[in-house]
Amino acid sequence: MSEIQIELEILRYDPEKDREPHFETYAVTCQDDWMVLDAINYVKDHLDTTLSYRWSCHMAVCGSCGMMIDGEPKLACKAPVSNYANQKARIEPLANFPIERDLVVVMDDFMDKLKRVKPFVIRKEEKPIEEGEYRQSPAELKKYKQFTLCINCLCCYAACPQYALIPEFIGPAALTMAHRYNQDSRDQGLAERHDEVAAPVGAWDCSFAGECSEVCPKHVDPAAALQQLKIATTVQWYKGLIGMGGK
Amino acid sequence: MAYVRPVSKTSWYLARRSYTVHMLQELTSIFVGMFALILLWGISAVAGGPDTYQAFLDSLRSPVMVVILWVSTVVMFYHAVAWFSVTPKAMPIQRGEEFVPAGIIAGAHYAAWFVVSLLVLLLAGVF
Amino acid sequence: MAKINKAFFWSLFAAGGTLTAFVFPVLVLIVLLSAHGNPPEIMGFEQMQRLLSNWLVKIAALGTVALALWHAAHRLRTALHGLGLRADGAVAAIGYGVALLGTVLTAYYLLQI
Numbered sequence: 001m002s003e004i005q006i007e008l009e010i011l012r013y014d015p016e017k018d019r020e021p022h023f024e025t026y027a028v029t030c031q032d033d034w035m036v037l038d039a040i041n042y043v044k045d046h047l048d049t050t051l052s053y054r055w056s057c058h059m060a061v062c063g064s065c066g067m068m069i070d071g072e073p074k075l076a077c078k079a080p081v082s083n084y085a086n087q088k089a090r091i092e093p094l095a096n097f098p099i100e101r102d103l104v105v106v107m108d109d110f111m112d113k114l115k116r117v118k119p120f121v122i123r124k125e126e127k128p129i130e131e132g133e134y135r136q137s138p139a140e141l142k143k144y145k146q147f148t149l150c151i152n153c154l155c156c157y158a159a160c161p162q163y164a165l166i167p168e169f170i171g172p173a174a175l176t177m178a179h180r181y182n183q184d185s186r187d188q189g190l191a192e193r194h195d196e197v198a199a200p201v202g203a204w205d206c207s208f209a210g211e212c213s214e215v216c217p218k219h220v221d222p223a224a225a226l227q228q229l230k231i232a233t234t235v236q237w238y239k240g241l242i243g244m245g246g247k
Numbered sequence: 248m249a250y251v252r253p254v255s256k257t258s259w260y261l262a263r264r265s266y267t268v269h270m271l272q273e274l275t276s277i278f279v280g281m282f283a284l285i286l287l288w289g290i291s292a293v294a295g296g297p298d299t300y301q302a303f304l305d306s307l308r309s310p311v312m313v314v315i316l317w318v319s320t321v322v323m324f325y326h327a328v329a330w331f332s333v334t335p336k337a338m339p340i341q342r343g344e345e346f347v348p349a350g351i352i353a354g355a356h357y358a359a360w361f362v363v364s365l366l367v368l369l370l371a372g373v374f
Numbered sequence: 375m376a377k378i379n380k381a382f383f384w385s386l387f388a389a390g391g392t393l394t395a396f397v398f399p400v401l402v403l404i405v406l407l408s409a410h411g412n413p414p415e416i417m418g419f420e421q422m423q424r425l426l427s428n429w430l431v432k433i434a435a436l437g438t439v440a441l442a443l444w445h446a447a448h449r450l451r452t453a454l455h456g457l458g459l460r461a462d463g464a465v466a467a468i469g470y471g472v473a474l475l476g477t478v479l480t481a482y483y484l485l486q487i
Contacts, residue, residue, distance in 0.1 A: 098249035106249045142344045164254045204380040209269040227337035237381035257458030273453035280446030283439050294486040297419045307409040316406045323399040330395040364400035372415025
């Protein structure tokens with residue numbers, strides 16, 4: 001187990017004291033198997049207890065520690081310090097979100113958009129209990145399974161150029177959730193989600209830059225979901241034109 | 248007060264190489280549109296009779312048109328390759344529990360492209 | 375109104391992109407050959423006129439030119455917005471307007487052949 005020296009240039013912002021963010025540099029001696037999150041924890045524990053940031057599981061399943069590391073949106077718990085050995089690594093909060101404090105961003109916009117796409121199974125009619133459970137074959141599950149892996153880390157929003165330019169854009173993760181439920185055989189809510197998804201700020205503001213899929217730490221491939229959603233939404237729209245819109 | 252970082256509306260695509268590539272890809276549509284207009288020009292020339300059509304053919308040989316057509320040729324091939332490589336993402340084909348590999352879907356498109364192109368060249372009398 | 379338009383324009387963009395991906399490379403090659411003074415047989419006036427008198431060919435030609443124009447109009451609308459041109463309404467009107475004009479003109483000339 002050897003040691004690695006890195007310098008973290010971390011964005012600091014105290015809403016009660018600062019007008020603007022500024023950077024502070026911390027030199028950290030790391031173990032060679034540390035992640036950037038470990039180095040940040042070291043800073044908080046030993047160098048500057050005022051540093052604020054989100055983290056939890058340290059194993060890339062909770063989605064809390066998303067941040068910009070040298071301009072790339074990443075999970076800090078999944079970024080080895082060995083990639084930044086003997087260098088300065090710039091740590092900033094996730095792009096395209098307002099900064100609450102230090103590395104903490106305001107996520108309200110996403111939470112609101114997530115609600116709007118109705119990310120839950122919608123039934124036109126619930127089956128009575130006596131009829132038993134909703135059964136789903138492995139093939140039916142496979143159809144949408146990849147899109148269920150999203151951990152809401154918001155790295156995709158930080159990477160998306162359209163979200164940067166058009167803050168009203170519903171965005172990759174929320175739209176992928178809409179598609180995930182549309183593809184779920186138990187769901188009958190496609191027509192209900194259509195209005196949100198078919199709005200200009202829904203699927204259409206996606207320009208297929210593909211950045212979201214590039215940065216997604218869980219390989220959800222939101223870009224694919226969004227293109228599939230565009231096709232499904234177009235079909236639904238044409239159906240609506242000829243009066244067949246009530247899926 | 249939460250701090251909102253400004254984003255340049257006019258130069259954001261220069262910040263990352265992948266953004267620049269994406270923007271250039273979008274701008275290839277200029278050449279698609281331009282070539283469509285050249286086709287329209289040609290059709291109007293045919294409608295105008297043999298002399299008008301000959302004038303059209305002669306205009307094609309001007310240096311400006313030659314350059315435009317060379318650039319357009321490169322751009323069209325790039326457009327086709329880029330389009331076929333992302334088509335599998337937009338149209339996943341599921342067979343049972345597995346998805347048809349993207350390479351096969353893209354490969355089928357390339358094969359069809361090759362066949363169509365060959366047929367058109369044959370019809371045109373290039374061979 | 376806007377939401378209706380976007381699905382419609384996007385479907386034209388997608389169809390146009392697919393069609394042009396398949397046929398534009400070979401078509402531009404043929405025109406390029408002509409520009410180098412080596413026009414393939416089909417580029418001769420009689421052959422072209424005969425080809426374009428066929429109704430199936432007319433429909434195919436109209437479809438190709440039109441979809442290509444609508445594809446370009448929609449894609450450029452997004453691209454220009456990305457380049458900082460905020461007047462989306464104006465860009466859309468001009469772009470789709472040119473596509474519409476091109477479509478009508480193509481049909482007009484094809485009908486004369």
